[in-house]
Amino acid sequence: MRNFIIILCLLFVQFNYGQEIATLKYKGGGDWYSNPTALPNLISFSNQNIKTKISSQVKEVAPDDPEIFDFPYIYMTGHGNVFFSENDVENLREYLLSGGFLHIDDNYGLDEYIHKELEKIFPDKKLEELPASHPIFSSYFKFPNGLPKIHEHDGKPAQAFGIYEGDRLLLLYTYESDLGNGWEDKNIHNDPEEVRQKALKMGANILFYIFTK
Template identity: 30%
Template sequence: MNRRTFLHLLGAAGLSLTIAPTALALDEQHRVGLARLRYRGGNDNPRPGALRRMLQEVGRHTSVEINPDVAEIWGEREELFLHPMIVLAGDRAFEPFPEDVIENLRLYLSSGGFLYIDSAEGLTDGPFINSVRRELQRIFPDRPLRTVPREHTVHKSFYLIDRPMGRLDIAGNFEGIFDEERACVLLNANDLLGALARDAFGGWEFQVSPGGDRQRDMAQRLAVNIVLYALTIDYKADQVHIPFILRRRRWRVD
């Protein structure tokens, strides 16, 4: 289900929205896009071009209409609600978010938004991930990161994949924060974007270890799964009726 269909069904279901229609993650062409969350200090774009590649994989393998132009945002309230999926990436420590960004992210994630976090530092407890944990603790003081089980929908939203993939294989599971059953935050320490990145000549920018081409292929599939999960949450798992999906999606600001 792409975002155009989602909006159509949203209207048909008669759900109440208290934000402007433009705050529902679509550009003027009604194509699905995503945004990269910027921050101060550190490196918020360690794999330039990889998010565009991620969207291209979705467009190539599914019927979802994509907007390959990745937005860059600082976490202001209005811009957050223009995107169904926000990506936070890095490879080193970064400064704390301003308090208003923390509040905006809490509202966004509690209202149906999705944050994917991709670490390029090659560590499961390195400076970038420690900075991430610090900020997530500020956003959701009562919701710690926890291990995402292998049977979670993100592993089967389009392809069947039993673990997080990427340039590396150092973490056997995603970590996540949940809003009831819905994962509103997913953290991958395996550098998924590093497996997707290409150089100026179209060649792969980084080697993938230890699984080589097979691991890269699975990382490309996982990229599709993550975007599809951001759009459809647990639909693949339970095949529930669309109005129920929309109630669970809760894409509104109360």
């Protein structure tokens, strides 16, 4: 019953007052604050191009904070270590099962730490690779080949993984793509505009998919 009420609250906020999204302020020493211009730029792009109504103010929320339930989308990034405490795990699990969505975007270096922390949250679930046919890649803009490659890093192909509850995607992990770098101000990474547009369009797809599902 509580989960049902939380879902209703999320939907009420989303459709009546617009959306707010947040960055996950996690423990462990990793730089969760990476890419400070990424989400503001993604919000601006999405509001202009796919008619979302997302607040320009990006919040920071800790994994164990009850305020986490106020946000339908939470973004997590960084290069280093991640640690979820028992309280973090319980709160994140309830948030995700209650209708929330966590997008983990590896900023190069996060991968070796995040898997064991996700196993704490969902010991009975595994990350599953999303095929290029998944609707998140065509929810608004079309990406027939799946997740776009934004930064080279190790030269591996970009991959998107997810965790499901039934048929609902509740967590997205983008690996070897680094969408957040592509969302940042152009002068930070000097990405060609074509690359930045791919990153922003894919980010908008993620938001559109969440807000329409």
